[in-house]
Amino acid sequence: MRFSSQREAILSYIRGVQSHPTALDIHASVKKSFPSLSLGTVYRNLNQLLEHHLITAIKQDEVVHYDGNISDHQHFRCKNCDSIIDLEFPVRDIVLEHGPRFGHEIHAYELYMTGICKNCKNETK
Amino acid sequence: MRFSSQREAILSYIRGVQSHPTALDIHASVKKSFPSLSLGTVYRNLNQLLEHHLITAIKQDEVVHYDGNISDHQHFRCKNCDSIIDLEFPVRDIVLEHGPRFGHEIHAYELYMTGICKNCKNETK
DNA sequence: TCATAAACAGTAATTATTCCTACTTATCAA
């Protein structure tokens, strides 16, 4: 995999935010420093970065969100403000403990939660 | 919510299979008894049934899969044969145990796993 | 420096899903 300046800019943008941006978000932001950046380039790079496990994708929403934090963590989406928040649950433990008994080879897992976030809960009070 | 014969046929089809069918699968099957059934009707009914919590949706794939089994269970998708298999993990327990400390109101959760299923693993041997 | 594979921008195509419109049907009160 080559490292074009566009690819570098996309990766460093994703790594620099906490917000789990979409392809459109990424395009809008990186376009500021690369005015000619096309959306197709964003998608192509996101797929490349995914293949090389430099980023991960969150697909539960209608739109795919991308995450530069590849550590083992889970996601919570607020139904009110739509933000996606990192949480840490011991999912690995229960997958390792209960997984084997089903006989399948589990390569990856993902716990996704939805509800109302702390902030939104307090604001409506 | 009224219960048209189309709606009833769609629901009973979803309830009668283990396969987590897509809208297209459902349309193809129910069309056999309702030749004029339109795909739009399938989607409209699926969304109605979802709102009334009579079915659930699995959105991790590119295509939405539907599930007539609304009991608390998890899903595993085989990367080889693409089948979606029901599994039971004590996810509820860890969400109840670890959830509250983050301060968000968790309404729903979903553990989704991918890998190679038992059958495909044995076939390639 | 040069050859070449990879990446790029721009645009067209694809595809799942939703929306729209005119018509049909179930429900319920008169």
Next chain:
DNA sequence: TTGATAAGTAGGAATAATTACTGTTTATGA
């Protein structure tokens, strides 16, 4: 039983995210 009405339907158009295609540019390493 009959209308009025709200919900449902079929069929087709529209939407929107993502991917594919094409001709041009660029990174890389011999």
